[in-house]
Amino acid sequence: MIRNGHNARRPGAGFAPRTRKGGVRRAETRSIRRGPYARRGPPAQRRRPARSGLSVQGRQPSRRGLPVRRTRSRPGTLHRRRRTLAAVRRPVGRRPGIRSAGASAVRRWRDLGFRSGSAWREAHPAATAEEARAALHGHVNHAFAPGGEGGAASSKPAGAMSSAIRAYADGFMRGAGFSLPVEPVPLKGTASAVVCAGRNEAALEAVLGQLERLPLREWIVVIPDHAQTALAIAERHARSVIVPAGGWTGGAAGRALGAARTGADTVLFVDGEQPAPAGELARFLRAVDGGMDAALNARPSGIAKFHLRPPADRLMEFLNFSLGRRDLGVRSLAALPFALSRRAIDAIGAHTLAQPAKAHALLLLRGLRVGLGGSVPWRAMSDPDIRDHLEAWREAMALRGGRMSFPDRRRNRAAAGEPAP
Amino acid sequence: MADVSVVIPVMNERRTLRRVIREAFRVDRGAEVIAMVNGSTDGSERIARACGAKVIVFSKPLGHDVGRAIGAKAAGGRILLFVDADMVIPARRLRPFVDAVRNGVDVALNDYSGPVRKMRVHGVVLAKHALNALLGRPDLEGASLTAVPHAMSRRALEAIGAESLSVPPLAHARAICAGLVVRRICRVNVGALNPRRGRKGRGRSLERLIVGDHLEAIEWWTRHADPAGAYGLCGLRTMESGGVP
Numbered sequence: 197m198i199r200n201g202h203n204a205r206r207p208g209a210g211f212a213p214r215t216r217k218g219g220v221r222r223a224e225t226r227s228i229r230r231g232p233y234a235r236r237g238p239p240a241q242r243r244r245p246a247r248s249g250l251s252v253q254g255r256q257p258s259r260r261g262l263p264v265r266r267t268r269s270r271p272g273t274l275h276r277r278r279r280t281l282a283a284v285r286r287p288v289g290r291r292p293g294i295r296s297a298g299a300s301a302v303r304r305w306r307d308l309g310f311r312s313g314s315a316w317r318e319a320h321p322a323a324t325a326e327e328a329r330a331a332l333h334g335h336v337n338h339a340f341a342p343g344g345e346g347g348a349a350s351s352k353p354a355g356a357m358s359s360a361i362r363a364y365a366d367g368f369m370r371g372a373g374f375s376l377p378v379e380p381v382p383l384k385g386t387a388s389a390v391v392c393a394g395r396n397e398a399a400l401e402a403v404l405g406q407l408e409r410l411p412l413r414e415w416i417v418v419i420p421d422h423a424q425t426a427l428a429i430a431e432r433h434a435r436s437v438i439v440p441a442g443g444w445t446g447g448a449a450g451r452a453l454g455a456a457r458t459g460a461d462t463v464l465f466v467d468g469e470q471p472a473p474a475g476e477l478a479r480f481l482r483a484v485d486g487g488m489d490a491a492l493n494a495r496p497s498g499i500a501k502f503h504l505r506p507p508a509d510r511l512m513e514f515l516n517f518s519l520g521r522r523d524l525g526v527r528s529l530a531a532l533p534f535a536l537s538r539r540a541i542d543a544i545g546a547h548t549l550a551q552p553a554k555a556h557a558l559l560l561l562r563g564l565r566v567g568l569g570g571s572v573p574w575r576a577m578s579d580p581d582i583r584d585h586l587e588a589w590r591e592a593m594a595l596r597g598g599r600m601s602f603p604d605r606r607r608n609r610a611a612a613g614e615p616a617p
Numbered sequence: 618m619a620d621v622s623v624v625i626p627v628m629n630e631r632r633t634l635r636r637v638i639r640e641a642f643r644v645d646r647g648a649e650v651i652a653m654v655n656g657s658t659d660g661s662e663r664i665a666r667a668c669g670a671k672v673i674v675f676s677k678p679l680g681h682d683v684g685r686a687i688g689a690k691a692a693g694g695r696i697l698l699f700v701d702a703d704m705v706i707p708a709r710r711l712r713p714f715v716d717a718v719r720n721g722v723d724v725a726l727n728d729y730s731g732p733v734r735k736m737r738v739h740g741v742v743l744a745k746h747a748l749n750a751l752l753g754r755p756d757l758e759g760a761s762l763t764a765v766p767h768a769m770s771r772r773a774l775e776a777i778g779a780e781s782l783s784v785p786p787l788a789h790a791r792a793i794c795a796g797l798v799v800r801r802i803c804r805v806n807v808g809a810l811n812p813r814r815g816r817k818g819r820g821r822s823l824e825r826l827i828v829g830d831h832l833e834a835i836e837w838w839t840r841h842a843d844p845a846g847a848y849g850l851c852g853l854r855t856m857e858s859g860g861v862p
Binding site for chain 2: 522606612
């Protein structure tokens with residue numbers, strides 16, 4: 197089995213759809229069917245005339261008797277699939293399902309990417325991997341901007357769009373001669389990330405490894421005092437901006453500190469101790485770049501039934517409920533990762549992020565667009581910060597009154613001597 | 618003077634009232650039973666008098682929980698027990714609340730949190746849990762003065778003010794802030810006993826009223842929890858001094 201791509205990228209025949217065996221069988225099949233012996237092909241071929249006919253169009257039955265997985269290539273399904281780390285690493289060209297409907301478009305994009313990548317490498321023969329990534333993200337932005345070559349693609353469903361982008365990125369990297377994992381996301385604005393190194397300093401390596409794949413301008417790494425391991429890890433990455441935590445303690449305080457140090461249009465906040473797959477993080481960037489002000493971790497609140505959830509979750513769920521966002525469940529700025537727009541950070545103030553509940557309430561109270569981004573497992577908070585929650589309620593009630601949108605029109609309180617609310 | 622006063626708000630409850638009053642008298646020898654008849658047109662008043670209860674009548678409906686506050690003001694007992702007129706709870710299941718108060722508890726709550734073994738709970742259940750979490754008493758789960766039966770000492774009534782019983786979550790917050798001993802005693806599943814939701818069509822609109830009550834309690838708490846920058850301190854003191862069962 198051919199595992200690498202260079203064989204499949206042979207000039208001339210390079211962009212014919214391939215089988216898992218590297219296209220050998222396919223080439224034979226085609227020559228037999230089109231050649232003078234077409235009707236005298238092996239019995240196995242003749243037994244399935246209808247499906248062989250289809251294969252000329254680009255679809256053929258699976259070699260091993262496995263069903264062709266059409267679902268992946270159906271528009272709108274690809275982007276919903278859970279992307280594990282393994283899935284991100286798998287080269288796009290080898291996905292068995294990609295051969296159907298959009299396969300020719302995917303090939304075209306990969307071809308285009310390959311040519312762009314080759315041309316870029318010729319112009320930059322001494323380029324580093326980091327430069328190749330930056331160039332790719334620039335090219336993706338250019339190719340898939342509303343007015344760019346991918347302008348037509350952008351009107352397509354997200355699934356088709358995302359496979360086109362992946363194919364382009366895959367082609368670009370091969371063309372440029374680099375074998376680097378990338379997560380291409382066409383963005384209108386700039387994006388940065390904020391990471392706070394935690395107690396488990398070594399985990400930062402994997403976290404930054406995922407951030408590296410994304411089109412981030414830089415990432416702010418907030419490093420606590422005496423965290424030498426974390427500092428060494430952060431310094432190895434060219435895009436790291438190191439900010440000493442100083443007297444600040446706690447993850448939320450670090451986020452506030454980091455947020456104040458970036459002026460990017462989209463700011464992604466990630467956990468420094470628990471790596472999240474770049475593919476999921478990309479969804480936060482896409483959501484905010486597409487007009488959302490706050491993209492929360494979509495990890496459903498229903499991990500456990502209500503009676504098993506910690507008090508912090510109950511407080512958050514009630515805060516959402518009373519602010520008219522029952523649909524958010526327990527999802528809030530208290531759970532990493534999340535992404536905020538520049539507009540959101542300016543509206544609530546970067547320093548407010550040190551108090552997640554208050555910041556969350558302010559987002560909703562200021563009428564900012566709060567929705568969901570990717571879905572990432574997150575570490576449960578320990579005890580709720582009561583002070584933070586009290587301030588969240590104070591903000592809410594200062595604006596919407598003591599009972600907010602839940603009035604009491606039934607009671608005759610005067611009869612008991614209790615003042616009206 | 619009676620040792621135990623049982624306060625029962627009544628609004629058109631002739632179907633169950635007789636049995637409720639009978640069980641109330643059985644809770645304690647010489648108990649005082651106060652029926653707060655308000656807005657009743659079905660002869661509940663006559664039934665209450667016939668059963669030997671002390672009757673206070675308001676021709677207009679007082680609305681939720683206000684009857685309990687007025688009844689508490691009229692009560693003379695050392696221990697106050699609160700029940701509803703539309704569900705019959707046997708005296709043997711009411712006595713543990715009275716006994717707890719007799720043994721030093723200030724506020725003896727029904728250990729009932731509503732249906733919680735599900736992914737998405739009722740808004741009232743959520744509100745009750747959230748309020749307790751905010752008050753620094755997550756150990757109380759969803760138990761609160763919102764649910765009957767519950768009992769309290771006269772000391773507790775004086776500390777929180779009888780009028781505050783009009784808004785039970787507010788009374789609950791005040792009790793905890795006052796440093797009273799607030800405990801879950803035992804479970805009376807009022808959800809199963811309580812048929813009124815369908816019968817009187819109170820359903821969803823009641824959810825908004827009770828959620829609002831909890832917000833009112835939270836609003837009160839935001840003003841009182843921080844007298845000198847010491848957030849939630851009085852709530853924590855309650856826990857240390859024996860608030861945790």
